[in-house]
Structures are given as C-alpha cells and as structure tokens.
Amino acid sequence: MAEHIERLRFAEWEGGVSPFAVGSKKLGMWLFIVSDSLTFSGLLVGYSYVRIASERWPMPFEFWPTIVMATLMTFCLLSSSLTMALAVRASSLGDRSRTVRFILLTMLGGILFILLHAREWAGLIAEGVRMWENPWGVPLFGASFFTLTGLHMLHVASGVIYLSVIALGVSRGRFTHEDVEISGLYWHFVDLVWMFIFPLVYLLSVKMP
C-alpha cells in the first residue's frame, strides 16, 4: 500500500486514461447525484423546519392501510434495486438478453411503485387532502407530503423512461456495460431518496394511540 502511494506521488500523470479509474460519464452521473441529493436535502430540511415550527403536526397515518401499503411500495422499489444490480452483473458478464430481462423487471418494480403511489394519492385526495388544506389541521402537511413524494415520483418516472432507453439500446447492442452501470447508479439513488422519505414522511406521521 505504502509503495502504491509512493508510486502515485512520483509517477508523472500519463494522461489518456481516467486518473481515478472512473470514466467521464460515470463521474458525470455521480456529480449529478450529489447535486440532486442536495435538492432533496433542501426540501427535506424545509419539511423538517416547518414541521418543528408548527405546534401540532398531524399524525394521521393508520398502520393499515397507509403504512402497510407504503411498506409494499418500499418493497417494490428495493426489489427493483436488486434486479438492477443483477442487470448490471449480467451486463458485466456480457449476457445481453439477461441484462434486458432484469432491466425490464426493474422497470416493472418502478411502475408498480408509481401505481401504488398514485392509488395512495387518489385516496388522500378523496379524503380532502390538498396542497392548501387537509382534514387534520396544519395545511403544510398536505403541501409537504405532495411536494416531497411528487418530486420523488417524478424521479422514479424519469428513471423508468431512462431504463427503457437503456434496455432498448442494450437489446440492439448499442450501449456498453458502463452505460448500464450508470443507469443503475441513478436507479439506486432514487431508491435511496425513498429510504429517507419513507421514515421522515410516513413513519413519523403514524397515528399514536
């Protein structure tokens, strides 16, 4: 190890290959992820701020159906991350048809998530939850719920479209392994964002006996 560091220190940079063993496209996606996670952080901090600043933040979510359904949604998304990882592995082994199949499964997970989420939104809207009011008091409850989950859903939907382009490209042999891996990075990121939204927005708003 020490020898390796010495070599790095004194070796003249040879140019041409990626110095940090990360290709430009992949680095670009990582940087996008850093930036986008700050947008979500801004929103989550804003949500926490108004939540703490209000006297009685509503905690209306019942274990059944809201939390169970949200857990199911989480399950869909997490499973899709697993299938995405399998797709990346298949593509690293050069197995194109398996790659496409796993990407399609990943997209299926994403679509299921969106459908379940849309059903939940419809239910809440039927209960009278709006951007500016809701049956439980503090109007910002609905506002922050729809803003956070809405922006996340937009990311999932964009991810499904992105993956469909990748799947199509892979099946035609146009995209390399790196392209699949990069789309995987995005998908895992979207998944990770949900792992913040699920506890902060859902679990913290469970009705207490």
Add this chain to the structure above:
Amino acid sequence: MTQAVATHEPPRSFIRRYIFSTDHKVIGLQYLFLAMAAVTIGIVLSIYMRLRLAWPTERWPLLAKLFPQAMAGGTISPEFYLSLVTMHGTIMIFFVLTTAPLGGFGNYFLPIQVGAHDMAFPVLNMLSFWVTLAGFLVLLAAFFVSGGAPISGWTAYAPLSAVGEIAGPGLGMGQNLWIVSIALFCIASLLGALNFITTTLNLRTKGMSMTRLPLTVWAWFTTAVLALLAFPVLLAGGILLLLDRVAGTSFFIPEGLIVSDKILPHKGGSPLLWQHLFWFFGHPEVYIAILPGMGITSHVLSTFARKPIFGYRAMVAAIFAIGLLGFLVWGHHMFVSGMSPYSAIAFSLLTLSIGVPSAIKTFNWLATLYKAQIRFTVPMLFALGFVSIFVTGGLSGIILGQTSLDIPMHDTYFVVAHFHLIMGVAAIFGIFAGTYYWFPKMFGRMMNDALGKLHFWLTFIGVYAIFIPMHILGIAGHPRRYAETAGFDFLAPLQPIHVFITIAALITAAAQLLFFFNFFWSIWKGRRAEINPWRATTLEWTIPSPPPHDNFGPQVPVVHHGPYEYSVPGAAEDYILQTAPPTAVKS
C-alpha cells in the same frame, strides 16, 4: 473507458458551427457575448436608479421611452425603483458575474489549459448555454408582463415574494417569471458544473498533474464544485416558492399575515425558511462570482511580474478553504432576522475566519510582486486593481461580519458599498483582466493599449468615487432600498453625496463605452497577435490564435513543467512553456 473524442474537422454548416455549436470555444464566446448584453442592460438600469436618487423630483421623458408604462409621466415611482433594484441585481449576479468568468472564460480556456480537445460532455455544454439564454429571456420578459418586473429584490425575500400581486406591482406574473428564470439558471449551472469538474479531473493531458494546473483552472474547478452544491438548494427553495404562489401552499407565509387590509388565508409557514434556503445558496454564489477573478488575477500577476506565483500550494489550499467556509456562513446575511445570538456568534466567527485564506491570497499576491520587474500592461493593471478592490471591499466585510456592528449597519448603504466592491467590482476587474489578457488568443488580434489604459484609470478611479462615498452614507445611517430620499430630515444633508455618486457613476459608465469600442474595433482592426504575445507559459499560448477547432490538432501536448516558471535561473529565456522539453532546465 469513455473519453471525449474530438472530431478533428469543424462542422461545415453555419448553424452547427456558430449557433448550436458543441465547441467549447464557441460556447465560451456565446457566454461572453451574453454577459456583455446583460451587463449593458444592468448598467442602464443602475443609471435609472442613480438618477432617481440624485434628482428625486426631476422628470425624464427621454428615459421614459424605454419603459412607457412603468414610467408614465416621466418619473420613476418607488415601486418601479424597486423593480429596477431587483432586475439590476438579478441580471448582474446571475447573468454577468456568474456567466462571464465561469461560463465564458472557463469554457474557453479550461479545456485548453488542461490540454484537452474539448469539454467532457460537449452536448451538455451546448445545452447549458441555451438554457442560460432561455433563463435570461424569461427574466427580461418580466418587464413586459402586466404589473412589470418583480419588486422583491434579487433575494426574493418571502413573504413579499410569496403572497402574489396583492402586495405590489410585479409580484404577479413578473415574480413567477423571475422564479422560472432562476430555476432554468440552476439547471444550466448544474450542466456546466458537471462538465468543468469532469474535464478537470479526467481529460488532463500527459504530464498535467493536478499540481501543474494553472491557478485559473483550480479556481474554475472550485467554483464548479460550489455551483454543483449551491444551486440545487436554490432550486429546492424556488420550487417551494413557486408552489406558495401558484398551488396555494404556505411554506414561506406565516399565519395571520395582513396585506392591504386583508388577512391572507395562508398559515403555518416561515419566511425565515426562505432566507435559510436562499442564503445557503446565496453566500457560495458570492464566491462563485469572485473565485474565477482570483484565479485570473493570480495568473496575470505572475505573468507580468515575470516571477513564479508565490506559494502555489497555499493558493490552492486558500481557494479550497474559501470555498468550504463559504458554505458555513450563510447566517451572517440574517443577523437582523432575529436569529439566536448564539448562532449569530458561530456564524460571525466562521465569517471572520474567511479573512485568513483571503489574507493568504492577498499576501501571496504581494509577495509575487515583491522586487519584480513588473510590466504594466492593461491586463496587469486590472489584476492590480483587483487586488486593491478586493482588499478595500474585504475590510468592510470584517466590519459587517461582527454582529454588533452589522445590526445597525445592515440595512444601510454601507452594505451596498461593501458587496458592490467585493463581489461586483472586484469580479468585474477580474473579467476585464481576463478579457484584455486572452483577447489576442480568442480573436488573433491585440486590443488597443492606450485606450485600455485610459479605460482602466477611469474605471479604477470611478468605482472608488462611487463606492467610497456610499460607505459614508451608510455610516450616516442612510437606509438602502429607499427610492425616496427627499422628505426625510435626517437624509437631507446627505443629498449632495448622492449627486456626487451619480455623477461618478455616469462618468464610469461612459468609460465602459471605451471598452466596448476597443473590444469590437480590435476584433476587426486590431494589430495581429502572435501565438504568445505576453511570453506566458501555459498551454493556450502554444497553439495558434484563435485556436483551431480541435485545439491541439492531432498531437497531444505533453507537459513537463509547472504553470508559472518565470525567470528560472539558467534558462535561455525568462519563461519556460509548460510543454518545453524537460532538458531545458531542471523542473
């Protein structure tokens, strides 16, 4: 591994080559020309404001021709004055100070200085410019919609910016357009930042290790990191603000707010949340504007002092320290917001500690100049002007960084004087230094020296004549953002200072015509430039002026030397190109 593959032939069609071009040099020039258009508009707006302040009762029928609705009767109403404040600030900060040094010079010279054929993502680069342009046009459109341009300042403070038309003209559609424009700018900055960081890390040529990067590249790189981390938070704030306005939410609107004798239906939000989100972006934005200027100044000072930059590594560390601290001090914009004095102390200490890396840079610049055979070229004059103004503006920053001094001065002209000098004028001097320095490379001709020197002295004296008296106004307690200076007894004795400032501003603005004339005249009629007219060391001076489409042609440059090897003992000349063979002298 994917590398940017340079197409060695430029595109044939005019549109692909000059309009929707993916060539970083064309994009850089597009950014520069956008900034020149924006700065012209910004200056015109500031002249309107200065005239209003100096001669409050005067009528200006000629000036009213530009804004026939807002200036009906030839006078500037207080509301229209606030529109001018908002648009001047927004245009200057986003579309001049961010666009020119980073989008303009950064795009043009970063790839060349690291020895790359183009940016890592040329198409994203093109998109970045066009999205920026769209943002600019959307912002200008705010002047022409019903109600006119917004009046909430470049900071768009809630609840004024959030409650809509009821609170004043321009807060309807004008404010919406403002938010959309800034959101577009955020997206464009993200695309730009991705490119800058990736290009710097991945596309360096053989031998161009990180410690051989010119300080300009380090400055653009750090600026890009700041942009990558700051703009997304503004985007988040912008989304919430837009929702407050169009979707009925109340993120930034508190309960029981009475506007124009009406209680608003909103409740539960906090205007301070906007300030936190805004300034978390807003303070790094100040450094986004100034850091490229520091890079250019270091570069130009070393070139014309014919000496290596003093303390290269310390300079790099100082840039990074300033960037890092920039994210921890946003609270110093909010000392008068009623924040806890304990957090104010923390923000105050962190703010003052920025003085340390700033002083490191300043003393390193001075040490670079010490006992040097200085060549007083026009870019050198502007770089020296940068140092002067950076120190002047920085000293008032130390005053304002202390809560006990900031609280009485915060809403006075003292702050206006401070931020104009440190982020406005200093950054503009960096831009001027860069323009005069790189003009021969960009256009293959020299700018006129005598006109340039005249431009420098008029501008240098002019900006001090404008902004030093503003400090006095501030200490005397003159509030900022007021259109009306008449009718307040305590302001009456200060009126002559306003008149003086306005005259100085008119002269300084007129002096910029010299620059514009020199610029455009020299593009066509200037003396032809050699490849390396300044006898400088970095890679852009090894290729023709203007550089060909793929910069270095088929051969990749190989770097053997650091960026500032001037007056090396034993060398044949007083500079060693970075590409000179290693045998020329021990590196």
